[in-house]
Structures are given as C-alpha cells and as structure tokens.
Amino acid sequence: MSTTIDKDDKDDKDDKEPIIHVRNVVKTFGNGVRALDGVSIDIGRREVVVVVGPSGSGKSTFLRCLNGLETADSGEIVIDGIPLDHNRKNRLEIRKEAGMVFQQFNLFPHMTVGRNIDLAQIRVRGASTEEARRNTCELLTKVGLEDRVDAYPAQLSGGQQQRVAIARALALRPRVMLFDEATSALDPEMIGEVLDVMRDLAREGMTMVVVTHEMGFAREVGDRAVFIDEGRFIEIGPAAEVFDNAKEERTREFLSKVL
Amino acid sequence: MIGPYASHQRRFFSPLDVVLLALLAAMVVWLGPGLIRAGEYRWNWSVIWRYMVRYDPVSDRMRPNVLLNGFFTTIRLSIWSGVVAMIIGLVMGVLASRRRLLARLVTRTYVEFARNTPPLVLVFLFYYFLGQQITAILGLEQWVAAMDPRTARIVTILAAPPRQLPAFVSAVATLGIFEGAYLTEIVRAGIQSVPKGQWEAGYALGLSSRDRYRFVVLPQAWRVVLPAAVGQFISIIKDSSIVAVISIPELTFQGLEVMAATYRTFEIWITIALMYFLLSSICSWGARGIERRLARHVAR
Numbered sequence A: 001m002s003t004t005i006d007k008d009d010k011d012d013k014d015d016k017e018p019i020i021h022v023r024n025v026v027k028t029f030g031n032g033v034r035a036l037d038g039v040s041i042d043i044g045r046r047e048v049v050v051v052v053g054p055s056g057s058g059k060s061t062f063l064r065c066l067n068g069l070e071t072a073d074s075g076e077i078v079i080d081g082i083p084l085d086h087n088r089k090n091r092l093e094i095r096k097e098a099g100m101v102f103q104q105f106n107l108f109p110h111m112t113v114g115r116n117i118d119l120a121q122i123r124v125r126g127a128s129t130e131e132a133r134r135n136t137c138e139l140l141t142k143v144g145l146e147d148r149v150d151a152y153p154a155q156l157s158g159g160q161q162q163r164v165a166i167a168r169a170l171a172l173r174p175r176v177m178l179f180d181e182a183t184s185a186l187d188p189e190m191i192g193e194v195l196d197v198m199r200d201l202a203r204e205g206m207t208m209v210v211v212t213h214e215m216g217f218a219r220e221v222g223d224r225a226v227f228i229d230e231g232r233f234i235e236i237g238p239a240a241e242v243f244d245n246a247k248e249e250r251t252r253e254f255l256s257k258v259l
Numbered sequence B: 001m002i003g004p005y006a007s008h009q010r011r012f013f014s015p016l017d018v019v020l021l022a023l024l025a026a027m028v029v030w031l032g033p034g035l036i037r038a039g040e041y042r043w044n045w046s047v048i049w050r051y052m053v054r055y056d057p058v059s060d061r062m063r064p065n066v067l068l069n070g071f072f073t074t075i076r077l078s079i080w081s082g083v084v085a086m087i088i089g090l091v092m093g094v095l096a097s098r099r100r101l102l103a104r105l106v107t108r109t110y111v112e113f114a115r116n117t118p119p120l121v122l123v124f125l126f127y128y129f130l131g132q133q134i135t136a137i138l139g140l141e142q143w144v145a146a147m148d149p150r151t152a153r154i155v156t157i158l159a160a161p162p163r164q165l166p167a168f169v170s171a172v173a174t175l176g177i178f179e180g181a182y183l184t185e186i187v188r189a190g191i192q193s194v195p196k197g198q199w200e201a202g203y204a205l206g207l208s209s210r211d212r213y214r215f216v217v218l219p220q221a222w223r224v225v226l227p228a229a230v231g232q233f234i235s236i237i238k239d240s241s242i243v244a245v246i247s248i249p250e251l252t253f254q255g256l257e258v259m260a261a262t263y264r265t266f267e268i269w270i271t272i273a274l275m276y277f278l279l280s281s282i283c284s285w286g287a288r289g290i291e292r293r294l295a296r297h298v299a300r
C-alpha cells in the first residue's frame, strides 16, 4: 500500500456533492431508548455544522453513528462517497476520513504526547517513525504545544490535553472532524484555548460537525445549526437564523434557557 | 493513623478479640496434652540434612539430595506451569473480553470447568487422558529416546530428567490449564479496567482490533494484571504439590518418600512447609516491589 495518500487530489471531487449524507437514521439502544428517530442532513464540504440540544437528546449518538462507533438500526450514512455499511473496509475508510474529539479527551495515558499522535500514522497509514514524528511536530505546532512532545498526558492541563487530542485526531488528515462537547470537561479558563484551535480549523476549511454547549462559539463559527430534541432534528438552518430567529417554538424555548 | 480503622485502634479489646481469645484458649486446653507428648518426642534434625545434601564420592563434592532436588523441581514445575498459565490466561482473557458470543462461551466454559473441578481430580483426568495425548502429539517419547547427552543435560536443568519428561509435561499442562483459568479472569478483569473511551479513541483513529489490544488496552491492563498474576504464581507454587500424586518428584512427593524411609514426620513436614514458605515469601516480596513500582509509574 502506498504510504502517502495525497488528500489534495481528492479535493477535486465534485465540490457540490455533500461530504456527509445522512438519511432517515434510526438508532435504538438495547434498553428501548430511541436515541435517533429518523434524522436526515446533508453537509457540504468546508461546512461547519453545530448541533445543539438538551441533555439526552441524541447529540452524541448522532456523532457516533457518523464514524461507526454506533451502528444505526436503519437509514443511510455516506461519508465522502463511502457508504457506512457492514463492509469492514468501508468502515475503516470512514474511520480514517473522520477524526473524532471526545469530551474526556481519551488520550492514551501510557504514551507520550508525541507517541499518541504518531501511533495511527504508523499503524494505519504505514508511515515511518521519522515521517510520523515530523507530521506530529507540525500538528503540535498548530495547536501550540510543540514543546510538549515528550510529556505524558497526565503532566498537561485539561486544555492542553484536549488540544493534543485534536492534533491526534488530525494525524490521519481526515476530511471531516467530529467534536463531541470538546470543552465540557474543561475548567472555564481553558475553554478559550481549545475553541481557538477549533476556530482555526474551521477557518482553514475543515468540514466540522460540532456538538457544543458554547452557544456564543456555535453562533460565531457555525455555518448551519441543528437543534435536536428527543432524537429528532427539530430545526436546521443558518446558524445566525437559528440562534436569533428560530422558527420552532421548542428551539426558542431551549435557547432561552441556555443563552 | 487515619482512615476508617483509626477509631478501632484505640480500643484494646473488641468483642471479636474476646471471641478469638476464647477460641485460642479452648484450643490450648484441647491440644495441650498432645503438645506435651510432642515435648517427649525425640527430635532428629540430622536426618533432614542427610536428605538435603549428600556426599558424592565420584566428584568428591557435596551434591543436592532428594529434598533439595524436590525443591528445585518445584521451582522448575512452577515456572513452566506459570508460563503456560500466563499464555492461556492472555489468550483466553482477551477472548473473554470480546463481544463475540462464541468467544465468551468458550472462555466461560473453560473457566467454569477448571474452577469447579477439584484440582486433584483434574490432575488425574489430565494425567491419564490428556497427558498421554499431549506427549503423543508432541512426539515426546521418540524425542526423549533419540536425545543426545548434551541436550539431555540441558533438558534436565531446565525441566526434568529425560525419563521423567513425559510425566513432567503432563504435570505442567495440568497445572497450566488449572491456573490458566484464574489468569484468564485476571486478564479479563485487567482489560475491563481500561476505560471504554480508550477503545473508542483507538477505534476512531482507525486502529485495527489487534492494534487496539496491543498498543492501547493491554499495556494499560498490565498494571492491574501484573501484581495479580504474580500473586497467582504463589498459588501455582503451592498448588504444584498436588502433582505428587502422579509421582512427579517435587518437594511434597520427596517429602513423602523420605518419610516412608525415615518416619521423621515432624522434621520433614516442618522443613517442607518452611521451604514452600520461603519460595512464596520471595514471590510476594517481588510482587510488592512490582506493585510499588507500578504505583509510582501511575503517579507520574
């Protein structure tokens, strides 16, 4: 297998094709909870979609369905032309295409920061150690942590850990980034540094799906906003419109509580 | 002293202590006459020394005699059984942690079978059924017959004299399979102690299932597994005495032999208890060291 897939040739693909296509996705958990009740959305390249909604409304489940962490019961998910089905190869491709950032960072505590970011490059993309490390240092520079490459996660602050986690998710040069409440586990004074990194990514044209409780950030960075409640997309529209001028009563009610 | 036991420390006698003391007193009264008679017992410890080391006129040197040889056999037996048990534990523990129904069924059956059968019964079962099969499959008899003296010496040092090798191998298999069930549970628990988020991060990064185990989960599980596994090794040392019943010349078997020859019951069994105790203590001391080091590692 060739080791360096230049992602840029893929950019020539039809720019108008949505990069994320979700149609009528239903997800029911074993305990009978219907976490997603038929959701659909098409997300274009370079678009930033923010997902807001009350606790337990299905935000995480939606994101986790997009990269196959959860398997939808029915419906259709296509990421960058690859259908997310039972085909293991497709699923692997999608996992490489979609980077994910978790609320709890989930860094590997027994590895240095550098090794955390090297690992997938070496094991999944087949990069050499030097090649991987070079890219790792570039990514760390991007998130402002180039001097912490040999630190262990436990030696970093929460904000720094989350920035490392973002760098790690970027290591395979994904086309899509999924953020699940990336700042919810952080002390208030560290939220800003993580949001800054996310803002930079959005500005560079990364396609992003962002679940967040930071309404100010969502309105500022989001191209479109989705309001989800009880597993349904209640409202989808331009971020400014949804936040300032929601059509649905339930959206307005929710926003009035959190804003 | 801090912690929940601090308040108990100030009281000298709790009701439980009184009960224990009463039991102890009753035991002294009950066993007392026996102990006094034991006082008249004429101890003869020199027998022990004779069976520990012997003079070898050929090489003009002192050589280990049956008891010490039994001690070494116990060590060899324990180490090999420990290795086999660890390999089984690792494979079965990983399988047990999988979501596949079949994998869980297989490991569950194995663990339940090994844990709910008396080890002595297992020894016989393996020795008479599997033992023959295993040695046949390994072609052990032929290999032993065709062995050159140098190999034979190495095999004797590492395992057992060639003649006893088939019995030794089935003893190792028995103990390995028996203790492997406990190690399976230890490894499974270790794997399950790793937070779910670690799996998910590995998955999201595109790591294969094998890589997730190898690079992400097992190294973290190790911290839980290692101290428990060393603890289990102590059990292996102690449990290894059961293979005396299939005439493996390990410590307990040799003790029985020496007793049959000398009738020095007390001396022999006290000595043997001390030898097991010595071996186990060294291991638990090692286990504590490992635990301390791992703890320091985590605190990093």
Ligand SMILES: Nc1ncnc2c1ncn2[C@@H]1O[C@H](COP(=O)(O)OP(=O)(O)OP(=O)(O)O)[C@@H](O)[C@H]1O
Residues within 6 Å of the ligand: A029, A030, A031, A033, A034, A035, A053, A054, A055, A056, A057, A058, A059, A060, A061, A062
């Ligand atoms: N693994 C699971 N097993 C059973 N039920 C689940 C599981 N994961 C989520 N749920 C349920 O599915 C629903 C949606 O959960 P989800 O985590 O997607 O909500 P959320 O919008 O992310 O909430 P939060 O803001 O609290 O993170 C909830 O009712 C939750 O209890």
Ligand SMILES: [Mg+2]
Residues within 6 Å of the ligand: A059, A060, A061, A180, A181
């Ligand atoms: Mg959530």
